[in-house]
Amino acid sequence: MxxxxxxxxxxxxxxxxxxxxxxxxxxxxxxxxxxxxxxxxxxxxxxxxxxxxxxxxxxxxxxxxxxxxxxxxxxxxxxxxxxxxxxxxxxxxxxxxxxxxxxxxxxxxxxxxxDAYGRFLVALVDKTHIRLLFYQMGELQETLELRGEPIKRHKQGGWGAEKLQRHEDEVAYRNLKEAAELTVNFCERHQPRYLLLGGADPTVVEFRELLPRPWSDRIAGTIPGDRMSDEVEIQEAALRILQQVERQREFALVDAAITAAAKGGN
Missing domain, CATH: 3.30.960.10 (eRF1 domain 1)
Incomplete structure (x- = not known):
């Protein structure tokens, strides 16, 4: 490799x-x-x-x-x-x-x-779990999973239901916070150039907000799927996004060169 x-x-x-x-x-x-x-x-x-x-x-x-x-x-x-x-x-x-x-x-x-595919990390997250997959040149190198505190669902109504909902939200937040800390430690060890996130939209948004810079700045996009997705599907989805990122980077470089040339000709 x-x-x-x-x-x-x-x-x-x-x-x-x-x-x-x-x-x-x-x-x-x-x-x-x-x-x-x-x-x-x-x-x-x-x-x-x-x-x-x-x-x-x-x-x-x-x-x-x-x-x-x-x-x-x-x-x-x-x-x-x-x-x-x-x-x-x-x-x-x-x-x-x-x-x-x-x-x-x-x-x-x-x-x-x-530059495009050298080192990237996929993080598949929900309110109780996170699954990390680290790739080098498109090849899976390492995986890591964390199971957080279970969230117990209750059907009780009224004031008690609101209290239980607050407790569930607190548990989910703690789990996401631990998942973010695990991701940061993993990133510091492997130094990926890009991060790709997967999971339900509200959860991904909240998880993203918990990631500090510079890692939050390296998020290249989100992939369809969740932590139970097949590894081949994850790889293909990640590579498609990174191909798009590389094309956008190339277009930006061309635009910058054209702009610089136009300014130089004035």
Missing amino acids: LSERDLRELAALESPHASILSLYLDVDPRRQTKDHYRLNLRHLLERVEDQISRADREAVQRFVELEYDGSGRGLAIFSSRDLGLWRVFSLAVPTPNLVFVGRKPYVFPLARLW
């Missing part, structure tokens, strides 16, 4: 003489078959066949066609037999189809994926 250390090591690598092949391949089984992405691989390698060694080309083809287990949605491969370099990252998020040959690994696409 890709880590920040991997990114730093690749970014620091530079060869004064040998060429380094950087290849990104979309292998998302939701969108294509094995034959389709294998054909895309051949087209990519054909583009640079006069720039890479036969050993590098065959190593990449052998891995994708014979060794890759099909478990990811994207592949990033860095190869230079002259340097003894062979790094493969199977990613839980899709990548564009790209190929580049140079003296340094082309890590910009990986860096962008890390």
Whole structure:
């Protein structure tokens, strides 16, 4: 699995003489078959066949066609037999189809994926429980659950009912407060870039208000579902939101560049 250390090591690598092949391949089984992405691989390698060694080309083809287990949605491969370099990252998020040959690994696409999906936390909360799911590059790394004080429901009417309702509200608030404290401790340990919340709207709103900065500032959105949702559904919903966040960030950067250029031309 890709880590920040991997990114730093690749970014620091530079060869004064040998060429380094950087290849990104979309292998998302939701969108294509094995034959389709294998054909895309051949087209990519054909583009640079006069720039890479036969050993590098065959190593990449052998891995994708014979060794890759099909478990990811994207592949990033860095190869230079002259340097003894062979790094493969199977990613839980899709990548564009790209190929580049140079003296340094082309890590910009990986860096962008890390910015979008590197470390994020999903918090599914209700009035008695919270379920935390921590992801790195779209892969689930750790889960944590907290069961709070039970809330007893009563059918009594009149003044007694109001008193019981106040007690239930107090219990629910204490549970949410403990859930928020657990989330803060978890965030301080894992340092996620984004937080995603799930649960009933009123509960999520109250929980969000209990989160201090900077963690409340890192909330990227809410996902449909609750603490009982299937992990695959949670992952898919989270990735969809983060894709939207990344698109919005890119649009904002483009708008800022256009505005700056327009001001510079005046």
